[in-house]
Amino acid sequence: MKHTYKITGMSCDGCRSKVEKTLNAVEGVDAQVTLLPPQATISMAEHIPTETMQKALSAVGKYTIEMEGSHQKHSHQENAVEKKACCSSGVTHEHKLDNTHHVTAGKYYCPMFCEGDKVYDEPGSCPVCGMDLVTIEVTGDEENKSYLDLVHKMKIALLFTIPIFIIAMSDMIPNNPLMHVLDMKTWNWVQFILSLPVVFYACWIFFQRAWKSIITWNLNMFTLIGIGSGVAFIFSLVGLFFPEIFPHEFKNHSGQVGLYFEATTVILTLVLLGQLLEARAHSQTSGAIRELLKLAPTEAVLVENGVDKIIAIDAIKKGHLLRVKPGDKIPVDGKIVEGESTIDESMISGEPIPVDKKINDSVVAGTINGNKSFVMVAEKVGSETLLSQIIQMVNDASRSRAPIQKLADSISKYFVPIVVGIAAITFLIWAKFGPEENALIYGFINAVAVLIIACPCALGLATPMSVMVGVGKGAQSGVLIKNAEALEKMDKVNVLITDKTGTITEGTPSVEKVFSATNQENDLLQNIASLNQYSEHPLAQAVVDFAKAKNITLITAKDFESITGKGVVGTVANKKVALGNKKLMEEVKATVAEALENQIVAEQKLGKTVSYIAVDGIAVGFVTITDAIKSSSAAAIKTLMNQGIEVIMLTGDNKNTAQAVADQLHLSSFVAGCLPEDKLKFIQKLQAEGKIVAMAGDGINDAPALAQADIGIAMGTGTDVAIESAKITLVKGDLQGIVKAKQLSHAVMKNIHQNLFFAFFYNVLGIPIAAGILYPFFGILLSPMIAALAMSFSSVSVIANALRLKTIKI
Template sequence: MHKHIYDITGMTCNGCRSMVEKKLNEITEAKAEVNLSHGTAEISSTKHIHIEELQSKLNELGGQYAIHEHGNGEHAPQKTINDIPDSPSNHYICPMFCEGHDKIYDNKGRCPVCNMFLMPIEQVDFNVKSYHIAPNTSHAGKYYCPMMCEGDKVYDEFGSCPVCGMNLEKIPETRLQITFSCPMHPEIVSDKPGVCSICGMDLVANQPIEEEDNVYLNWKRKFFLSLIFTIPVFLLSMGDMLPGQPISKIIPASINGWIQLLLTLPVVFYTGWTFFVRGWTSFKTWNLNMFSLIALGSAASFIFSLVALIYPDILPSEMRGHHGQIHLYFESVVVIITLVILGQLMEAKAHSKTNSAIKELIKLTPAEAVRLHNGKEERIAVSDIQKGYILRVHPGDKIPIDGVITNGNTAIDESMITGESIPIEKKSGDTVIGGTINGNHSFEMKAEKIGNETVLSQIIQLVNEASRSQAPIQKLTDKVSRIFVPVVILIAAVTFVAWLFLAKENSLSYAITNALSVLIIACPCALGLATPMSVMVSIGKGAKNGILIKKADALEQLQKAKILVVDKTGTLTEGKPVVSMYKGSEKFSNKDVLQFAASINKHSSHPLAQAIVNKAKEEKLVDIDVTKFENISGKGVSAQLFHLKAVLGNLQLMHDIRVDIPNVITEEIENLQRSGASTSYLSIDNQFAGFIAVKDKIKANAREIVQQLNENNIKVIMLTGDNELAAQAVAHEVNIDTFKAKQFPYDKLNTIKSLQKEGKIVAMAGDGINDAPALAQANIGIAMGNGTDVAIESADITLLKGDLKGVSKAIHLSRLMMQNIKQNLTFAFLYNVIGIPLAAGILYPSFGILLSPMIAAAAMSLSSVSVIANSLRLNLKKL
């Protein structure tokens, strides 16, 4: 057996790979395996195949693919982890290989070249040149299939996937286009900051205009238009089933059918035409799905009704009803099309929400920055910042770009990255991240990362990638359709042949009529209702219980989840630091310590300071006026209280001013820190006076809910950006066995990907911007309602109360919904199992009975009513 590896050029997507592999396998005695990532083909054969013969075979695909001998310079040589010397598993490497495959780092962090998060070395595939975290930015604004049928192939215009028929989704822009205008003269508009040419006022950034979702609006318009025509058709067709037959008394049967036809035409040839196109595509590619069933049943119903209306005499007399009229199925056509349009409308709304997460992330970047140039300040657009620019960041402003502090010190709220609400003290030489919020001190910084290199851009790219890669779950109806459609067609064909050869009179008429009856009776009216009715009732039930569901697929998958990944801050804890303990020394009482600390901190916006101030208010302690207030960067504060010199800060500050901490206090504080508390020491006139411990409080029912989830065989894993000590304390308190600390957004995303590669369905609950990529990647993303807009937009389910108890309720709701859907499908298929043989005429040889169209219509209505009634039972269930 000969084995040979070749390089293949011209492949751009998985569809290309599939075609190339199939074409090469057409060569006699050749077995080809094509790898898209590596751009290679491994060909095994009993004899050597000349490369010219391989190229000739590929030319049959149109000439865009070329095959070369492997290693001719077009592809990088492959490496494995064994090629890296001394590479222990706890080392890290840049996934973009900016400094080559050999540059290894000892600690987790970001690459100094591209600013990407470093990956554990054992998780990196060295056979690829780089990991492309995001789709090509040039693809922004284009469309792709969410099922990734053709890999990364994109389209210029909205439409349906030519393979599976799914709606194409738009790839969102990753940068916000900002304009500036004068508040007094709005006609003055510029793409850069400046001054108004009329009045000289500073131009201000305009709020970006939200782009309308044309796909959603298009389906919404079609749905209401379909509804306008469907309701009268349904009433005209089924109205006589009411007591007294009111429709026949108003509209003669001879006119009724023509009115139904006129009202059906707009639904078939405009609002629902897309489904017939998709159905035709599914039959051409033999990729049978729900649209195959819809197109087949609806087309058969429409054609039969049209023939029965225009040429009623060619149909057997047994097909006539009580009034001598043949029943028409126009109502079945419009009802099923309108229901499917409703499903597409819900799907379009869900996709629109997904893209909103990226829009919210983009908005985190400020519109402008202050540049220091030739000793002067000038306002510039953030998009104009270049590497090396010196920028000034004022108190309370968002940091415009990633860089390093060159002058000054401050405390920065980095909760968007770490998820932790306590600001990080920064000094000259420390790195800062664009989009994070500056504290109450001004500083100067040097821009080092711009454009797609920034951390915020990486988070946007990660959310974008995760949203695209998270293909919708294949609907149960589609799975059934792959079997059901061929079976129905086969039964219809057998019916046609049987009647054609066995009927003694009018054999062709009976054959056509009964074959069409089989196709009509299989029209998925109840089948179409089975899933959307249960979904709509479940979504309403969830909303009443504070569970907002954006994607029905997520609720469907939730009952399969065996792993729940949770963030710490805001999910297991309150997300707001509170004073857990305060204690004085021999000279100062407990209340003295709290009163002094609150008086010093009353003008500070730091969360720890606010926690102390709030506790003093709760204890109704009176503020003391302070003088000579001083901020000691990174360590604490000092002030004059009456004649006393008070210093409040960390242990390092106490060492600096030579304050001795009693051993018994040190041991007590170490125990508090092991429980996750942050401690501030107070000294008065350089003597230890006491301490205050501040802690993020565990949510009241967190431990109980974790226990319930464990009892339901759902493993809870905690991922947090906080330190190891705090993470361990919270995990122990709520009884979580598995946790990871110091997790960057990429780390959380990577953990979920690893779990998914093991074949596990993963749910993720979080509330911060740093959780957004992981929420988008998870099979089911669950956001706390008290979290950030970005997290909420990235998630599939939002818990309004921000309580983990909602997760338990959502899982229970998911199980109830899936149980209800299966019951509905049973009703729908029971109707088909009984109806199809009757429509085929199975009773005619023995009893001379053909299925009456009125009975068929009544049975169809009954099956639909059964499905609706069963779905409404969900409202009676308790979560």
């Protein structure tokens, strides 16, 4: 037997690994644990009490386990503050667990994913690499505070760096007016004093990050910046205080050591500028999440005892009646119980056409009401609403890692040591073969330039930025991506398996026509609709709806009886009416003319559901009921097939129905009469042939196939089960969403490849130039200050390229 359990208390991949190892140590347990979502899938030969597994977990940490879907609650989980010690760092975090709020606030993560999916409650820097933590759910205040802090430090840095730069460059000014005020030795002391606020305040964070990266051996861009600018600053300090220890190669014509306070401060200021621009650009990648957050209203109108009262959104409970006025946002998920309106659902489904809604129709939080007022009943509140699930899903997907990221990770691991080695070799080569008088100075400057220009940050950001923007773009278009792996795999899909009912078709039966052998269709429709008004069967409801649409008045029926598996009988207008299949006709001993029988058989061969109609023992007509093909299905399938994707329909329907649908859509193949296990085996067979398979289904009946497929695509209205069971969920639920997902995936992967190429090409080109490879041929050297400028803008360029995904059309 296999069960799924919910795990709480995990905050990083180390926690996940510990929980999995602990559970597998329990006799009879075979467990697989995931962090997103936080759950364990456990196989066991015979039932093992949850308490047994909980006891094992409690022995290794503050982890809890409970059966998925269980309503069991732990006292420390209800609106309490829970302290967790992360197994990988020993850092204690406080998590306020508030089950009433629809958005989990205050979570931060490292954009370089140094500790996997670990999140933090407070802003700051990553304890491993020193990068600024990025907020999962961006709020204006948090984003503004971080940005303004960088702006303040930038102003300080500029205030002191500009004078240093002017002093250092004064030799280039005719007659050097500064030398008439003070001598160069004194100006060197002025540069030193002015550099202190830049080094030890405005840009001190870079040295902190460099130190962290070295002691944790998680080497990154700050390692290189810290070493490069730190060496230049220390060299200048020693040259200022102890000039006599330096050989004559380091001294100018006046006998003074050449100092690099201006190089140090300019480099650090340019890096700070890069961080400022990066922070501004990075915030734009979270634009989709912010737009989704804006959809949620803060207040609602509660109807209580006939009186309207304004309440906070968090105060809404299931069963509350809420009035939605013209132009208002729908506060929570629910159904209309009074009135009707037209609702703009574009921000959820991505479709611009407003949708007509009437009594008993569902409405979704965050969508916008038209020009009429209505009353709705709240059915899903807080984190249960579709909008909250979308926001959470986008957050999780934005932080997930694509498999292609492993390439960048592998390179980054060795990148910094290689760069340091190249810098050392650069110094030695210049010291040995450089100009006789200044060989050591050339070696020193070029070694610093090599350290500064190399930028592993651009390499590290290449994938996450594209994923974040792409996931947000998908959410705005009604395509919900569960993780980056799904985004990458979707681009490789070459076979699409699709269900029929509810995927290709509408999923609801509708009457195509009513045939009367006596040309009295309206009278016949009135009889069968009046009879069916007492039935709860979906086919009966389709007949009633068809009659109402034609303004047929329903009359009273007597002696109504529903005969299971056959149909219904009763008396309408003093006539005995029977509606059902051939078995019912035989039971009521109705006479069926040969010509009518032939017509019915012809309709059935087209894959339609046909019910006989008998009045007073004589079959006088039939009603044809179909599950209409969605208007978008044909165009979507044609587009996918033109892209080289094989589309195969697997359905539980009979062969005639499946054949009719397949012919209409020009499908290459189909299989009828499929049970869930048949679909699973079919997908396994395709995968064994090396195919990359996507499966589109409703997320419930097709759960085994969705799980087996390389990409499971849930069609529907974004129910809880659909979002949890599939890697991609299409909010609107038609095949055009798959076309959008495929186009989005291709665009994101192309963008990632562009970013990776740019990051690799930049370093392949930049490092040799910084080392001085052009000097023997063209006399060109790259100043460390120019190297710092180029390094800063490389990361910004990667983010800017990722932001282009916001403008693509899918």
